[in-house]
Amino acid sequence: MRLVIQDTYDDVSLWAAKYVKRRIIDFSPGPDNFFTLGLPTGSTPIGMYKKLVEFYKDGSLSFKYVKTFNMDEYVAIPRDHPESYHSFMWNNFFKHIDIDPQNAHILDGNAKDLIGECNAFEEKIKNAGGIRLFIGGIGPDGHIAFNEPGSSLVSRTRVKSLAQETILANARFFDNDLSQVPTQALTVGVGTVMDADEVMILITGAHKAFALHKAIEEGVNHMWTVSAFQQHPRTIFLCDEPATNELRVRTVKYFKGLMELHNKMLEEAV
Amino acid sequence: MAPSSAKGHGYLYQYTNCRILRDGKIIREDLWVRDGRIMNPEVLFFVEKVNADQRIDCDDLIIAPGLIDVQINGGYGYDFSTESQVEEGIKRVSQGVFACGVTSFCPTVITSPPHVYKKILPKIKKRNGSKEGAGILGVHVEGPFIDQEKRGAHPQQLIRDYDNGFQDVLDVYGDLSNVAMITLAPEKQNTPEVIQEFCKRGIVVSVGHSNANLIQGEEAVRSGARFITHLFNAMLPFHHRDPHLVGLLTSDQLPQNRKVYYGLISDGIHTHPAALRIAHRVHPEGIVLVTDAIQATFLPDGTYPFGEQTVVVKGKHSYLKDTNTLAGSLASLDDCVRLFAKETGCGPELALEAASLHPAQMLGIADKKGTLNFDSDADFIMLDNDLNVKSTFISGECVYKAK
Numbered sequence A: 001m002r003l004v005i006q007d008t009y010d011d012v013s014l015w016a017a018k019y020v021k022r023r024i025i026d027f028s029p030g031p032d033n034f035f036t037l038g039l040p041t042g043s044t045p046i047g048m049y050k051k052l053v054e055f056y057k058d059g060s061l062s063f064k065y066v067k068t069f070n071m072d073e074y075v076a077i078p079r080d081h082p083e084s085y086h087s088f089m090w091n092n093f094f095k096h097i098d099i100d101p102q103n104a105h106i107l108d109g110n111a112k113d114l115i116g117e118c119n120a121f122e123e124k125i126k127n128a129g130g131i132r133l134f135i136g137g138i139g140p141d142g143h144i145a146f147n148e149p150g151s152s153l154v155s156r157t158r159v160k161s162l163a164q165e166t167i168l169a170n171a172r173f174f175d176n177d178l179s180q181v182p183t184q185a186l187t188v189g190v191g192t193v194m195d196a197d198e199v200m201i202l203i204t205g206a207h208k209a210f211a212l213h214k215a216i217e218e219g220v221n222h223m224w225t226v227s228a229f230q231q232h233p234r235t236i237f238l239c240d241e242p243a244t245n246e247l248r249v250r251t252v253k254y255f256k257g258l259m260e261l262h263n264k265m266l267e268e269a270v
Numbered sequence B: 001m002a003p004s005s006a007k008g009h010g011y012l013y014q015y016t017n018c019r020i021l022r023d024g025k026i027i028r029e030d031l032w033v034r035d036g037r038i039m040n041p042e043v044l045f046f047v048e049k050v051n052a053d054q055r056i057d058c059d060d061l062i063i064a065p066g067l068i069d070v071q072i073n074g075g076y077g078y079d080f081s082t083e084s085q086v087e088e089g090i091k092r093v094s095q096g097v098f099a100c101g102v103t104s105f106c107p108t109v110i111t112s113p114p115h116v117y118k119k120i121l122p123k124i125k126k127r128n129g130s131k132e133g134a135g136i137l138g139v140h141v142e143g144p145f146i147d148q149e150k151r152g153a154h155p156q157q158l159i160r161d162y163d164n165g166f167q168d169v170l171d172v173y174g175d176l177s178n179v180a181m182i183t184l185a186p187e188k189q190n191t192p193e194v195i196q197e198f199c200k201r202g203i204v205v206s207v208g209h210s211n212a213n214l215i216q217g218e219e220a221v222r223s224g225a226r227f228i229t230h231l232f233n234a235m236l237p238f239h240h241r242d243p244h245l246v247g248l249l250t251s252d253q254l255p256q257n258r259k260v261y262y263g264l265i266s267d268g269i270h271t272h273p274a275a276l277r278i279a280h281r282v283h284p285e286g287i288v289l290v291t292d293a294i295q296a297t298f299l300p301d302g303t304y305p306f307g308e309q310t311v312v313v314k315g316k317h318s319y320l321k322d323t324n325t326l327a328g329s330l331a332s333l334d335d336c337v338r339l340f341a342k343e344t345g346c347g348p349e350l351a352l353e354a355a356s357l358h359p360a361q362m363l364g365i366a367d368k369k370g371t372l373n374f375d376s377d378a379d380f381i382m383l384d385n386d387l388n389v390k391s392t393f394i395s396g397e398c399v400y401k402a403k
Ligand SMILES: [Zn+2]
Pocket: B142, B152, B209, B229, B230, B234
């Protein structure tokens, strides 16, 4: 496990985007050799998406031979609802880049057979050869995707009922009308993400500091589902300074000492 | 990659590197067009999973809905109210307006005798726009049911009343199927029933060329009228004890949710800039820019005999020969948009919507025209930041490109 600490949110965004770019370019994807990328939604990754779009626009990165798999989507909200993860991905990423629509996979929360949709998603990941790099964010309670506290750490893609707190917190996005707020979501499981060759978790802001502490300084615990990635052989936790507020000084010092090494990962292969 | 056409759909265009006017804002967004309609790119991406067949770099221009002129009397020397000229006139003008960004219009026929209406109206058929010419949304019949004193250039002896109600209307015009809107003076007897009959037929009623007071105007709106023809022109002026038809802009005696639209000739000649600003400040969402352009429009400078009159064209002005009397407007609608934006400081969004969205709403066709919303007809224009028209598209086809 690596912990990469950057000064600010913008630095985190840039580092994450550079890392994704590095990984894609080093893979040298082509028509018979697609790079597979797992993607999150939410406010944390927006800056990273912006940077990736800039790389595409300046010609230094193409998504032509990239397949993407999104972590989750609400059940039964219109695909074009502004709060849907389809809308999020379209507006923040897909509409700006050259990805082939056939290669952008998002769970369909309006599928007639939701379980079938989840199983098919796992199948699509498998057929694509698994995920090379899965990027995730976490909630203040340490959940990854919709694997809320208490979720199984070997779970696969499935239908999840949302916690009452999540539903209440989401009401503000739906005109404060609780009847409009989705109560279920489709989500990849912790096990689905664990299967990726590499995982990068973005954590920014002081309100995520306790979650970061739980994620890396204590044992694996299904009440803090992101802690499972301590056991993943290639996981990077990427955070800003405020997110380190709850970490031990020793932890921070140790990982800052490794920054030179971490930054080498962004450099071009010789 | 699967372009749209390879998946059995039509050829899909993606206009990119542009800013588009949508929902009252100019936003950085691509415009997607297929089969003559504006497409929703999210549906193309997530549902159809197709790419554009062709991406077109727009050089950072603004894309706005095609302009709509609901009052235009002729051009190139042809007058739509003259039977022998109407067909050629429609042909020439409907192509000439491409350069002004106009993609559809209402040819306007002024006060004429009944036998002339019965010959002219059948010749002006509603039609979609194409390379052949801008779309024709239906005729605007201005008169003959107008006021004697406020007749302006309309021939006095042909002005009429409808004392026998709608039967008189039918006797004058004959078949109304090609008519989209009518201007009448609401102070006439039987006006409420006449307006209701027009509304039943889907024809928009406008008040104008009128001596009406505000109460008569309000009564007309309650009966179904929804437009005021060239506000300030050919009507009683605003007076603080009776604001007359101008008062409809701020009346509180109208049915709720009923918006009154009004035409403005913002050519810098027919309506003073201060008057434009007054109208803009009190009722911006009702503005419909019109040219009211006459047959001398699009002609080079010179002296022209039109019927009994001799008209001198000089730049953007036209005079009756040897007088200072204005012969009518030579405005082009894009000029009006630019002038209106400049004089009112309203911003390009409203100025463009006043010549596209608003006329479409007024005519009840905003589901297809006057917007860049998904599923609308792909009638649009490209403009630079000074709102000069660079190209004009009808049903997704380029019909004009500035040199
Ligand atoms: Zn008139």
